[in-house]
Amino acid sequence: MNLEVAKNLLQTGIKKSKEMGKLCSIAIVDDHGWLVALHRMDGAPIPTAEIARDKAWTAAAFRIPSAEVSQFGDPNVSGYGFNVQNWNERLTTIPGGMPILNEGRLIGAIGVCGETPKEDVIICQNILKDIFREERELGPGRRKPRKKYGRR
């Protein structure tokens, strides 16, 4: 996950949610759950930015959609007893966070917040549908920034 890919994902996501007529915040985190890029659309409520980030963190940490984290509260599922409520300030079970997997390997996660959870998930899926196409368009061999140390 790098900034260029993240920006492309955010651009796609904002375009799609505008098409749907929704206001939302979208967060992209890397494979360790650290924030790479976050955009809040004009008019989207203020806390959505932080909640989008929480969803993305949860998806990256567990490598499953954030909605499925609530399964740990089910006594019939292995993992029962995990403290979902008070684990840390980021863990959330609200739907809208999705891991980005490339051939089974986690490369990052995406979190969407703004409308009802169902619509957040739809926006998420729409973005993920496009990701590997975007990746191909960017192509391999991105150059690293040239280092200059400015005026001396």
Place this chain on the structure above:
Amino acid sequence: MKELTLELALKMLEAAERWAKDIAGFSCSIAVVDKAGAVIAVHRMDGAAMATTDIAIEKAWTAVAFKMPTLMGSRWLDPRNMGKLMGDHAMGMIGRGKGRLCFIPGGIPVADEENEVIGAIGCSGVPSGVGDISDTSVSQAGVTALYE
């Protein structure tokens, strides 16, 4: 230009990133907040340290909350300025604002034509002390792009 939109924020971020990459040569995180201090957009450049996003957001928040660059606030907290103008009352600032107050230089407020603060930009991750290169100058590149 009455309020910062996502479009304007991205314009600022793009210019600041270009400055950080091509002229400073360091990777950093840059955040833009609106006049309420709420995040509009955050970018972490490739290779920048992970915790810098939070610091960039806090710098921008502080800049908009105090309506001044965090560079000025950092002068308050400098113990060498004790007894000088605005230098000896500011140690109580540490830990204010529910822990969000961050007087590290790098946050700059953005004003409209009527000189009303409409938002702020914050940058973190650039080591200071090499010529003009610092977090503040990266933020300044973003602010300059807004008025072009």
